[in-house]
Amino acid sequence: MDNLLAARSTMAITLGFHIILACIGMTMPFLMVISHWIWIRKKKKIYLDLTKTWSRGVAIFFAIGAVSGTALSFELGLLWPGFMKYAGPIIGMPFSWEGTAFFVEAICIGLFLYGWKKLSPYIHWISGLLVGVSGILSGIFVVSANAWMNAPAGFDWINGQAYNIRPFEAMFNPAWISESLHMSIAALEATSFGVAGIHAILLLKKHNYEIHKKAVIIALSFGSIFAVLQPLSGDHSAKDIAVRQPEKLAAVEGLFQTQKNAPLTIGGIPDAQNQETHLGIKIPGLLSFLAFGDFDAEVKGLNEFPPENRPPVVIVHIAFQVMVACGFFLAAVGIIFWLMRWKWKEHLFSKWFLYLAAISTPLGFLAVEAGWTVTEVGRQPWIIYNFIKTADSVTPVPGQIFHLSVFVIIYLILTIVAIWLMKRQIRALNESQEEEVD
Amino acid sequence: MLSIVIIFLLISVYLYCLLGGADFGAGIIELFTGKTKKERVKDLVTNAMAPIWEANHMWVIITVVILFMAFPGIYTQVSISLYIPLIILLIGVVLRGTAFTFRHYDAVHDHSQVIYSRIFAVSSLLVSFFFGLIIGALVSGKITVNPTSYFEGYLHPWINLFSISTGIFICSLFAFIASVFLVSESTDQDTRELLVKQAKLNTAIMVLSGAMVFIFSFIEGVDFAQRFFRHPASIAAIILATIALPFLWRILNKGLIWTSRIIAGAQLFFILAAFYFIYFPEVILLKEGSNISLYNAAAPDSTLKVLGWALIIGSFIIFPTLFYLFKVFKIDRSSP
Ligand code: HDD
Ligand code: HEM
Ligand code: HEM
Numbered sequence: 001m002d003n004l005l006a007a008r009s010t011m012a013i014t015l016g017f018h019i020i021l022a023c024i025g026m027t028m029p030f031l032m033v034i035s036h037w038i039w040i041r042k043k044k045k046i047y048l049d050l051t052k053t054w055s056r057g058v059a060i061f062f063a064i065g066a067v068s069g070t071a072l073s074f075e076l077g078l079l080w081p082g083f084m085k086y087a088g089p090i091i092g093m094p095f096s097w098e099g100t101a102f103f104v105e106a107i108c109i110g111l112f113l114y115g116w117k118k119l120s121p122y123i124h125w126i127s128g129l130l131v132g133v134s135g136i137l138s139g140i141f142v143v144s145a146n147a148w149m150n151a152p153a154g155f156d157w158i159n160g161q162a163y164n165i166r167p168f169e170a171m172f173n174p175a176w177i178s179e180s181l182h183m184s185i186a187a188l189e190a191t192s193f194g195v196a197g198i199h200a201i202l203l204l205k206k207h208n209y210e211i212h213k214k215a216v217i218i219a220l221s222f223g224s225i226f227a228v229l230q231p232l233s234g235d236h237s238a239k240d241i242a243v244r245q246p247e248k249l250a251a252v253e254g255l256f257q258t259q260k261n262a263p264l265t266i267g268g269i270p271d272a273q274n275q276e277t278h279l280g281i282k283i284p285g286l287l288s289f290l291a292f293g294d295f296d297a298e299v300k301g302l303n304e305f306p307p308e309n310r311p312p313v314v315i316v317h318i319a320f321q322v323m324v325a326c327g328f329f330l331a332a333v334g335i336i337f338w339l340m341r342w343k344w345k346e347h348l349f350s351k352w353f354l355y356l357a358a359i360s361t362p363l364g365f366l367a368v369e370a371g372w373t374v375t376e377v378g379r380q381p382w383i384i385y386n387f388i389k390t391a392d393s394v395t396p397v398p399g400q401i402f403h404l405s406v407f408v409i410i411y412l413i414l415t416i417v418a419i420w421l422m423k424r425q426i427r428a429l430n431e432s433q434e435e436e437v438d
Numbered sequence: 439m440l441s442i443v444i445i446f447l448l449i450s451v452y453l454y455c456l457l458g459g460a461d462f463g464a465g466i467i468e469l470f471t472g473k474t475k476k477e478r479v480k481d482l483v484t485n486a487m488a489p490i491w492e493a494n495h496m497w498v499i500i501t502v503v504i505l506f507m508a509f510p511g512i513y514t515q516v517s518i519s520l521y522i523p524l525i526i527l528l529i530g531v532v533l534r535g536t537a538f539t540f541r542h543y544d545a546v547h548d549h550s551q552v553i554y555s556r557i558f559a560v561s562s563l564l565v566s567f568f569f570g571l572i573i574g575a576l577v578s579g580k581i582t583v584n585p586t587s588y589f590e591g592y593l594h595p596w597i598n599l600f601s602i603s604t605g606i607f608i609c610s611l612f613a614f615i616a617s618v619f620l621v622s623e624s625t626d627q628d629t630r631e632l633l634v635k636q637a638k639l640n641t642a643i644m645v646l647s648g649a650m651v652f653i654f655s656f657i658e659g660v661d662f663a664q665r666f667f668r669h670p671a672s673i674a675a676i677i678l679a680t681i682a683l684p685f686l687w688r689i690l691n692k693g694l695i696w697t698s699r700i701i702a703g704a705q706l707f708f709i710l711a712a713f714y715f716i717y718f719p720e721v722i723l724l725k726e727g728s729n730i731s732l733y734n735a736a737a738p739d740s741t742l743k744v745l746g747w748a749l750i751i752g753s754f755i756i757f758p759t760l761f762y763l764f765k766v767f768k769i770d771r772s773s774p
Contacts, residue, residue, distance in 0.1 A: 056543055063539035066492055067532045073502045074528055077517035084506055085514045089737035092507025093744050099496070099503045100752035106492035107756075107763045114489040118766050165737075167744040397521045397592055410529065414536060421544060428545035 190364025192223025465562020570608025
C-alpha cells in the first residue's frame with residue numbers, strides 16, 4: 001500500500017470512528033434530558049432510572065469521542081501538512097468556535113454527571129441540555145470546515161498561495177447550510193433509532209420491563225421527526241451539489257454521459273471501463289427533475305471532466321444507494337410508529353414492530369458512514385475542491401502503513417471493549433429492574 | 439492582535455500543564471504506589487479527577503487550534519518532524535482517557551479493573567514523557583526542513599539525551615503538581631503522608647533531571663544552558679521556583695490547602711516563565727541555524743483578528759463556566 005493510500009485510509013478510519021461517537025454525543029444528551037424532564041415533572045422513578053442509565057452511556061461514549069477527537073485534531077496535521085498549511089488560517093475560525101463549544105460541553109457534562117446532589121434540579125437539567133446544544137453546535141462548526149473543502153471560499157489564490165483571507169466568507173461558504181443541516185439531522189436520527197433499537201431488542205429478548213418500553217417511546221418519538229425530515233434535507237443537498245460539484249453528482253448517480261431528461265438510477269453497478277451503469281432501475285427524467293426541478297434539464301455526466309479529475313464512481317454510487325435506502329426505511333419506520341401511537345396503541349409493542357425497530361438499530365449509523373463516503377470520496381482527487389489535490393498535501397513521512405495498522409488495532413479493540421461494557425451496563429440495568437419487580 | 443493570540447496561547451499552555459499535568463501526574467503517582475495503598479490512591483484519584491478531567495484536557499485542543507490557525511508553519515513542521523513521538527502521544531491520550539472512564543463506569547467491578555488501572559497509569563507516564571520530550575525536541579536545534587535521511591528527518595530530533603531528559607523532567611514536574619493537589623483531596627492521614635512523601639520524592643527527581651537537562655544540553659550541543667545563563671530573568675524565575683519549595687513544605691504539613699496549591703501553581707509558572715524568557719518568540723530551532731517563531735510563522739492579519747476575537751469572546755463563556763465547575767466540585771467541598 002503506498003503512503004497516500006495508507007494516509008487516506010487512516011483518515012477515513014479515524015473519522016469514521018469518531019463520527020459514530022460524535023453522533024451519540026450530539027443526541028444522547030437530548031434523550032437524557034427528555035427523560036429527566038419527565039422525572040422532574042411526574043416524579044416517576046422509572047424515568048430517573050432511565051436518565052441515569054442513559055447518562056452512563058453518555059459518559060462512556062463522550063470520553064471515547066473526546067479522545068478520538070483530540071487525536072483527530074493532531075491527525076489533520078500529521079497526515080495532511082500540505083493541506084493544513086493553507087487551510088489553517090482560512091478555515092480555523094469554525095475550529096476555534098468549536099473549541100469553545102467543546103469546552104462548554106466538557107464542563108456541562110461534568111456538572112450533569114456529578115451534580116445530582118450538588119445542583120438544584122433545574123440548573124442540573126439545564127446543564128444536561130447544554131451538553132446537547134453545544135454538541136450540536138460543535139458538529140455544525142466542524143462540518144462547515146468540511147463544507148469549505150467542498151466549496152472553497154474566502155481567499156484569493158495567486159501563484160499557489162492564498163491571499164486576502166476572509167474567514168467569515170470561508171466559514172459561511174456555499175455548502176455549509178446544506179451540509180450541517182443534513183449532518184445534524186443525521187446524528188439525531190441515527191442515534192435515536194440506535195437507542196430505540198437496542199431497547200426493542202431487549203424487549204424481544206423477554207426482558208419485559210417497563211423501562212425499555214418508555215425508552216423506545218421517547219427515542220422513537222424524538223428520532224422519527226428527523227427521519228421524516230432527512231430525505232427532504234438530502235434532496236436539498238443533492239440540488240446543491242448538482243450546481244456546485246457536478247462531477248460528484250454524476251458519480252453519485254453513475255451518470256457517464258451528459259444528457260437532457262436524465263434518468264434516476266436506483267441500484268445498479270457503474271462500469272467505468274465501458275462508461276455505463278449496468279442493472280438498476282432507471283426512471284426517465286427523474287434525475288433532471290430532482291436536481292434542477294425540470295424534467296428536461298441537462299445533467300452533466302462524467303464525460304465532461306478529464307479522467308484524472310473524476311471521483312471513484314463505483315464506491316460513491318453504491319454508498320449513495322445505501323444511504324438513501326436506509327433513509328427511506330427509517331422514514332417509513334418513523335411514520336409507522338406515529339400511526340401506531342395514534343390508532344393502534346395496544347399493538348405498539350407487538351413483535352413485528354419491535355422487529356422493525358430492532359432492524360433499524362445500525363441503519364442510521366450505516367447511512368452516516370455511507371453519506372460521508374459520498375461526500376469525501378466524491379470530492380476526490382481534490383482535498384480542497386478545484387485548488388489542491390489530495391496527493392499533493394500528504395505528509396512526506398514514509399511508513400504510513402504502520403500508523404494505519406496501529407490505529408486500526410486500537411480502534412478495533414476500543415470498539416470491542418465499548419460493546420462489552422454496554423452489555424455489562426445493560427445486564428446490570430436488567431438485574432436492577434428485576435429487583436424492583438419482585 | 440498577534441499579541442492577544444500569543445497571550446491566549448501562553449495561557450492555554452500554562453493551564454494545560456497545570457490542570458492536565460495534575461491529571462497526568464495523578465496517573466504517575468498511582469503507577470508508583472505500592473500494592474497495599476494502591477486501592478486507596480486509586481479511589482482518591484478517581485474522585486478528584488472524574489468531574490473535571492474532560493475540561494482539563496480541553497486546553498490542549500485550544501492550544502492546537504491556535505497553533506494551526508495562527509501559526510500554521512509551526513503546526514505543520516512539528517507534525518512532520520516529530521511525527522513519531524506525536525503518534526505515540528496520541529496513542530497514550532486515547533488509551534488513558536478511555537481506560538480512566540471505563541474503570542469508573544464499568545457496571546461490574548471485577549478483574550478488569552486491574553487492567554484498566556494498569557493502562558491508565560502506564561499511559562499517564564507515557565503521555566507525560568512524550569509531552570516533555572516533544573518540548574525538548576522543539577528547541578534541540580535538530581529539526582530540519584530538508585532531511586537527507588530518515589534518521590536525520592524523523593528520529594534524531596527526538597531521540598537524543600537532551601529531549602529524553604526534558605521528558606523525565608516533565609514527568610516529575612507533573613507528578614509533583616499532582617501530589618500537592620491531591621493532598622488536600624484525601625481525608626485520611628495515611629494517604630496524606632504518602633502523598634507528601636511523593637511530592638518530596640518528585641521534587642528530588644525534578645532537581646536531578648533538571649540538572650540533567652543542563653548537562654545533556656552541553657553533551658548534545660544544544661545551546662539551552664548558554665541561553666539560560668544569558669537571561670537574568672529566567673535565572674531569577676528558577677531561583678524563585680526553588681525558594682518557594684521550603685515554604686511549600688511548611689504549608690503542606692500545616693494542611694493549608696489552597697495556599698499550597700497556589701504555590702505549586704506559581705512554581706510551574708516560574709518554570710514556564712524561565713522557558714519563555716529564554717526562547718520567546720522562537721518555537722522551533724532548526725538545524726539549519728534559523729528558527730520558526732511566533733512572529734515569522736504568524737498567519738495574515740485578517741486571520742489573527744478573527745481568532746483573537748473568537749478567543750476573547752470564548753473566554754467570556756469559558757472562564758465563568760469553568761469557574762462554576764471548579765466551585766461546585768473543588769471549592770465548595772474543600773471548605774468544611
Ligand atoms: C442518518 C443518516 C442519513 C440519511 C438517512 C441520509 N443521509 Fe445523506 N448524508 C448523510 C447522512 C444521511 C451524512 C453522513 O450526514 C452526509 C455526509 C456529509 C453531509 O453533509 O451529510 C450525507 C451526505 C449527502 C449528500 C452529499 C452532500 C455533499 O457532498 O455536500 C447527498 C446528496 C445526500 N446526503 C442525499 C441524501 C438523500 C437524497 C437522502 C434520502 C433519504 C439521504 N441523504 C439520507
Ligand atoms: C466525521 C465524519 C467524516 C467521515 C466519516 C469522513 C470520511 C472520510 C473519508 C472516507 C476520507 C477518505 C477519502 C478518500 O481518500 O477517498 C476522508 C478524507 C478526508 N477528510 Fe473526511 N470525513 C468526515 C468528516 C470530515 C471533516 C469534518 C473534515 C475536516 C474538517 C474532514 C477532512 C478530511 C480530510 C482532510 C481528508 C483527507 C484528504 C482527502 O482524502 O480528501 N473530514 N474523510
Ligand atoms: C463531521 C464531523 C464531526 C462531527 C459532527 C463532530 C462532532 C463532535 C462532537 C459532537 C463531539 C463531542 C464529543 C462527544 O460527544 O463524543 C466531538 C468531539 C471532538 N471532536 Fe469531533 N466532530 C467531527 C469531526 C471532527 C474533526 C475533523 C476533528 C478534528 C479537527 C474533531 C475534533 C474533535 C475534538 C478535539 C473533540 C473532543 C472535544 C471534547 O472533549 O469535548 N472532530 N466531535
